[in-house]
Amino acid sequence: MKRIIVLLLIALLFASCKSSSSAVSKKETKRENKTIVNHLIETASENLGAKYKAGGTTKNGFDCSGLVYTTFETEHIKLPRSSFEQAQIGTLIPLKEAQKGDLIFFKTNKSKQINHVGLITEVNSSEIKFIHSSTSKGVIISSTKEPYYQNSFAQINRIIE
Secondary structure, three states, X not given: OXXXXXXXXXXXXXXXXXXXXXXXXXXHHHHHHHHHHHHHHHHHHOOOOOOEOOOOEEOOEEOHHHHHHHHHHOOOOOOOOOHHHHOOOOEEEOHHHOOOOOEEEEOOOOOOOOOEEEEEEEEOOOOEEEEEXXXXXXXXXXXXXXXXXXXXXXXXXXXOO
C-alpha cells in the first residue's frame, strides 16, 4: 500500500512538472514569436524606398507579394509567391483583432479577387499601418485610413500565432 502511494505521488509530481514546463514553453513561444514579428518588420523596413518591379523579389525592385515572400523567407518561413495564394494560408483574423506581423490583403482597382498584400507594422484603435510595395511609389508604409485602402480592404491573415 505504501509503495502504491509513493508511486502515485511520484506520478503526480512528474505530471505537475510537465504541465508547468508546458506553460513556460508557451510563454517562451510567445516571446520568440514577438521577436520574429519585430525582425520581419525591421527586414521589410530596410527596403523602404525600393522601387516597384512586377515579379520583383530584391532591393532592385519588389512587387507586393515579393516583398512579403522575401521578408518571411529571412525567418525560414516559406510563403506562396502570389498575394492571392498568400491569402489562402494562416488564420483569418477579424479587423479589430489585427496585430503587428499579420498580413493585410486588398482587392484593388475593382478586382474581384485579392491582388495586393502588405505586412502590418502598427495597430491602434483607429487605423492599421502596413508596409507594402505600391505600383506608383515602391516600398512604402500606408494606412487603412487612406480612402484607397479603406475601399479595397479584403481580409487579414495571421501567419505567426
